[in-house]
Amino acid sequence: MFNIIKERLKDISFKEIIWHNFWLKVISLIVAIITWFYVNGELTKGIKV
Amino acid sequence: MPLFLKGVNWRPIVEIFILWLVIYRIFLFLKGTKAQYLLRGIVILIVAFFLSQKLGLYVMSWLLTKFFAFFLILVAIIFQPELREGLVRLGRRHIFYVEPKQEEVERTIREIVSATNILSKKKIGALIAIAREMGLKEYIESGVKINADVTSELIQTIFSPLSPLHDGGVIIGGIKVLSAGCLFPLTENPQLDRALGMRHRAGIGLSENSDALVIILSEETGNISLAINGQLTKDLSPADLHTILKGQLVRVRR
Numbered sequence: 001m002f003n004i005i006k007e008r009l010k011d012i013s014f015k016e017i018i019w020h021n022f023w024l025k026v027i028s029l030i031v032a033i034i035t036w037f038y039v040n041g042e043l044t045k046g047i048k049v
Numbered sequence: 050m051p052l053f054l055k056g057v058n059w060r061p062i063v064e065i066f067i068l069w070l071v072i073y074r075i076f077l078f079l080k081g082t083k084a085q086y087l088l089r090g091i092v093i094l095i096v097a098f099f100l101s102q103k104l105g106l107y108v109m110s111w112l113l114t115k116f117f118a119f120f121l122i123l124v125a126i127i128f129q130p131e132l133r134e135g136l137v138r139l140g141r142r143h144i145f146y147v148e149p150k151q152e153e154v155e156r157t158i159r160e161i162v163s164a165t166n167i168l169s170k171k172k173i174g175a176l177i178a179i180a181r182e183m184g185l186k187e188y189i190e191s192g193v194k195i196n197a198d199v200t201s202e203l204i205q206t207i208f209s210p211l212s213p214l215h216d217g218g219v220i221i222g223g224i225k226v227l228s229a230g231c232l233f234p235l236t237e238n239p240q241l242d243r244a245l246g247m248r249h250r251a252g253i254g255l256s257e258n259s260d261a262l263v264i265i266l267s268e269e270t271g272n273i274s275l276a277i278n279g280q281l282t283k284d285l286s287p288a289d290l291h292t293i294l295k296g297q298l299v300r301v302r303r
Contacts, residue, residue: 024076031092032068034099036061 077182087124094120151299157199157224158294164204165264165273166287174268175208176218176233176248178261179298185227185259189220192231199226208266218251218263234258238279245281252276262297264290 018025079088094117101109125132161177168175178185193214197203199221207229208215217230235247236254245253252263256276263276273285275293285293 021077025073027092028073028076029069031072031095032065034095035068035072036065038099038102040061 087128091120091124153224154299155295157221158291158298160199160201161204161221161264161294162287162291164201165266165290167201167205168208168266169271169273169287172268172271173205173208173210173266174215174248175204175264175266176252177204177264178218178220178231178233178252178255179264179294180220180222180227181260181262181298183259183261185220185222185255185261188218188231188233188255189222189228192217192220192228194228195226197226199224218255220261233263236279241281249274249276249281253279253281256280262294 076088094113098110098113098117101107101113161179165175165177178188195203203226204219206212207219207226214230218233219229220227220231233251233255234257235250236257238253238257241250241253246267246269248268249265252265252274253276255261256263257279260278265274265276265281266272267274272283273287273290274281274283275285275290276282277297282293
């Protein structure tokens with residue numbers, strides 16, 4: 001089991017992980033941050049009330 | 050808690066990371082489908098809503114909130130089949146799904162190229178779609194399910210002129226021939242060469258509607274073509290095909 005994980009990790013190219021669908025990753029990160037800040041703001045407002 | 054995280058509020062980072070993963074997966078699922086245009090609309094709406102809140106444009110913000118609620122209901126109705134497929138995929142893959150080993154993928158590519166080469170020499174027409182990230186469920190269901198390991202002999206048998214399945218397309222997913230005799234959508238691109246037959250149009254059509262790689266073998270000339278994202282590359286040699294397939298299929302990380 002450990003060997004399989006080790007083998008798979010060896011094959012992973014981190015460069016490829018970052019650059020594959022790079023803009024899709026960036027846009028989803030922006031949307032995630034906006035969503036988090038919006039929901040957090042709404043929740044904070046609710047707590048204040 | 051680890052020492053380096055003391056005093057750091059790590060929860061927002063974890064939450065944003067989880068949100069990012071979920072949103073990225075949704076984007077990836079919709080990429081290359083007709084729903085991607087709708088997704089752009091949703092992203093624009095979210096950004097506009099956020100900006101109107103920050104700038105204190107309350108009327109705009111109120112209108113966008115009402116419109117967004119209506120929009121979500123509309124999306125759920127229009128994209129009901131895609132949403133169902135997405136939920137099924139979410140439950141089926143990523144947790145217990147085991148990717149095929151790279152050696153197996155390479156063996157599959159060799160078998161496909163070998164079959165293509167032999168069929169090309171015999172001038173037998175063929176249409177082979179290789180599924181990637183996007184599911185091709187509706188096309189798989191239009192044919193006869195096979196679910197067998199990919200071998201050159203199996204592909205040749207399917208496309209031999211006496212076979213009842215030779216008229217449709219074959220869909221390969223991972224290392225399996227999933228279905229044969231499948232119906233693919235025809236392209237509506239008006240700029241295509243008029244000389245292209247139905248097989249080529251079906252191959253290009255599927256590649257426009259999905260991220261699949263589609264190999265098309267001409268019956269008249271025996272030429273090998275490959276359609277990716279609606280673009281057709283003609284007159285490929287078996288070696289070229291092998292190189293392209295390997296580049297597209299072996300170890301694509303997300």
